[in-house]
Amino acid sequence: MARQIDNPVLRGFNPDPSFLRVGQDYYIATSTFEWWPGVAIHHSKDLVNWRLLTHALTRQSQLDMTGNPNSGGIWAPCLSYADGIFYLIYTDVKSRRGAFKDTHNYLVTASSIEGPWSDPVYLNSSGFDPSLYHGHDDRKWLLNMVWDHRQGRNRFGGIVLQEYSVAERRLVGRPETIFLGTNRGFTEGPHLYYHDGFYHLMVAEGGTKYDHCVTMARARDITGPYEVDPLGSMLTSADDRSLPLQKSGHGSLIETHTGEWYLAHLCARPVVDHYCILGRETALQRCSWSADGWLRLAQGENKPLVEVAPPALPAVPFDPVPDTVFFATKVLGQHWSTLRSPPDPSWMTFDERDGFLRLYGRESLSSMHRQSLVARRQQAFDFEAEIGVDFAPENFQQMAGLVLFYDTDDYVYLRITSDEKAGKILGIVRSVAGAYEELPESDVVLTARSLCRLKAEVTGPTLKFSYALGDSEWTRIGPQLDIRNLSDDFAEPVRFTGNFIGMCVQDLAGTRAHADFEYFSYRELNHSSE
Incomplete structure (x- = not known):
């Protein structure tokens, strides 16, 4: 049998993937919520074989979750790399019931993926799902969704952008709303990519249940205005409950060192009826860019596949975890x-x-x-x-x-x-x-x-x-x-x-x-x- 990517590649409670390539190594960071240590980091050399390599948050000076609510703690980390430094952005959720959410966003850095990671720099608390974009002009930008607690408002109040100063170790300038989302709602999980003269904004929409999806929008300028993909969601399983991979959304994109494109995304597999006892998992999909410059799944539709063609890389398996x-x-x-x-x-x-x-x-x-x-x-x-x-x-x-x-x-x-x-x-x-x-x-x-x-x-x-x-x-x-x-x-x-x-x-x-x-x-x- 030909070698293939078998989804999900990270099985059982490994949600909100942040996908990163550094040289010929591939990493996925996933949410850990109230479980310690914080932020799981997985490693692969071929996108087929994966291992749990390390965790980033291993000291209480980085993360103190004592008293955090169920399903609080670490939400949607973002792992990135620039100038020889690994950057990790994460949210520590202190409350989540009712109208309000207390969501504190932090940044830690390390010269090695295996750490040690620094003590955190506080960023903001305006919302969750923060990510860091390293601009081609050496400027760095923080994105996150904004939580609006007011009655009669869209609680998912859009995606904001604000510059981060490495020298000052803080956000500078004013946050600017760059995207309000589509009519699918629940706009969150932003990631920004620059390709062929456009800033491509990837967001999760539809909520992290069975209407989940990945939506793309693009702009010539980083602050917008952003044009939404005319074909709608570039990935979703919302329209087909027969698919093995449900709840598909919350994506993160990389280009391999062989020039191929892959999307890591959240998914879930019902054990019976609509119950997902294994929680939300991580899958990979092969992608390409259309003639008019939009990101598409390689198979030509927006439904996730269980079996995906791997990149042109030699197999590098890891030893199995002992029973x-x-x-x-x-x-x-x-x-x-x-x-x-x-x-x-x-x-x-x-x-x-x-x-x-x-x-x-x-x-x-x-x-x-x-x-x-x-x-x-x-x-x-x-x-x-x-x-x-x-x-x-x-x-x-x-x-x-x-x-x-x-x-x-x-x-x-x-x-x-x-x-x-x-x-x-x-x-x-x-x-x-x-x-x-x-x-x-x-x-x-x-x-x-x-x-x-x-x-x-x-x-x-x-x-x-x-x-x-x-x-x-x-x-x-x-x-x-x-x-x-x-x-x-x-x-x-x-x-x-x-x-x-x-x-x-x-x-x-x-x-x-x-x-x-x-x-x-x-x-x-x-x-x-x-």
Whole structure:
């Protein structure tokens, strides 16, 4: 079979791609929202094979998300390069419900893509989705959408442009509105490109759901006026719900070092009905410029393809990520995330028990401040996850186990705790749209002190839990569960992440009970076509 790009290239919760080429290396930065560390940066040499290379925001001096709301934090980063320096623009969203959004935009820089990245320069808070355009005249310009909270107004108040001074490390001059968008509405995600005498403005429109799209406009002058592409959206799946890649929009463009053009864009794949448990992902499309100078998909229509012809580059594959992590290695790796703040020895350590990761219990799964939770993305429709945990709870306020976690409103948790009458028990709790529920019929009394193995098997929208004590055989626990609530599409207002699977500990009395984890396994299955 001929080599091809298989979409999505970044599977499971990797939205809002910012595409960059530096020499013969290709990078995509994606949003991380309330998950730490901030801004995932992926790397490829051939656009076919990708790896998670690093994260840009790894210090609380760069990003403090303590208390940030669900689906707040890092929105739509923009990665760029000029004069030997990498630039990264990002938004830290502090509030997002109701009329107002508190969206603070920052800039960090680095001489190497792998950092260290600088402490941030504050830019503005007028809206979100900022990007930096490096002009051919050596001037630099910040673009972002403006949020208009006033009643009776278009909340997406247009795209503004303002000059950035490298010498002064601040914005200078007055912001100028250069584009108000089309009748599709929800105009956001601006990126600016200069090609054949035109400034080409790429924006996302239609909202980041099923009406999402990429719209192009162009102007001879950077401040406009901008003429909208006469053929409408250059990329969308809004008109065809049969397409495997839905929600297609929010694009970012590069030219390869072989002179070929590719668009990275956001997409999502429904697991069942319209529910996207994997969250929003990133795909690539091949592009070309029309005879009259407009950007077009290479196939001649505006619908995204799953299989895309690659550029004329040699294949450079990367080693696969191991299925199982044994914590005797004392390393978590790039694919692990924590909520809102970095791991700290006060609650996560490899040094207290040889061969184990120890987590000290902190606040509940409802907390937006101090959770002891370590997790990784779900990246396949069907998978098995397994942990080995040693935990000796003394009361009902102490819990530890295996969790499938969308956000503080929606999760499913196979947890060990203690009951006044039964003693140490294993059972299932869950939250659906913020409503907490225990499944007491699933409770199992654990009489022996031994390593408890916990397993989750997910097939599309369904979940089954199992457990085993020591080296014993697996035993099913609880009913088969519907997990459509662990998706972007289950609740309002719209939310933006995807399902995670991980380990966590709570001690609601503040006595720092701990659990020890020996290993974590995540293995993708082939039950359904992907």
